[in-house]
Amino acid sequence: MDRSKLKAILCDLDGVIRIHPNIAGSIEQKYGLPTGSIFSTAFEPGLLKQAITGKISDIQWRQAIFKNLSKKFPKQDTKSALESWYEPSSYVDIEALNYILSISPNALLVLVTNATSRLKEDLRALSIIDKFDIIVNSSQIGFIKPDTEIFSHSLELAKCKPEDALFIDDKIENTDAAAKFGLFAHHYTSLVNLKSYISVNAAKYPTSSN
Incomplete structure (x- = not known):
């Protein structure tokens, strides 16, 4: 994965960007x-x-x-x-969101989430709806992760091939499916691990910014 050549970053919402306290x-x-x-x-x-x-x-x-x-x-x-x-209790992991935005500044940030019809309302309430170039909501298209259709739909909207995109998700069944589909895929467990994954791959493909 060459960070400088990424055209899209497909990212999950819950467990990566949005955190739900266990109340x-x-x-x-x-x-x-x-x-x-x-x-x-x-x-x-x-x-x-x-x-x-x-x-x-x-x-x-x-x-x-x-x-x-x-x-x-x-x-x-x-x-x-x-x-x-x-009652609203979720919050945005700003550090994680900002880092994901910085991975490849020229890449489109595509939100790919299994969500209900209330998604945009929630994103507005969290003040992050404008952070995404494209929003793919499963309840709008009728397919959910890890269905391959949701990956193909997301890539079609981003106008890029699987090998030009990175997928980030906190569920391993979703990242496994994305990897089989041909995307670079990272199973998100923490921001530290994501940074390590990007660092290792960036070391293989150094860019002018590194």
């Missing part, structure tokens, strides 16, 4: 819900897939979460618990 446990304790009950209900695979492929809207997804959680725990104040969970 569910304290909310469940407060409202007498079993540990893990909010996550297991909200992210039940079948329900979540409908939301991130655009088959249902974000509002419909949240309504389904409430309905399902209330059925499981009819004696608990699930409405208040979910309202507390819905």
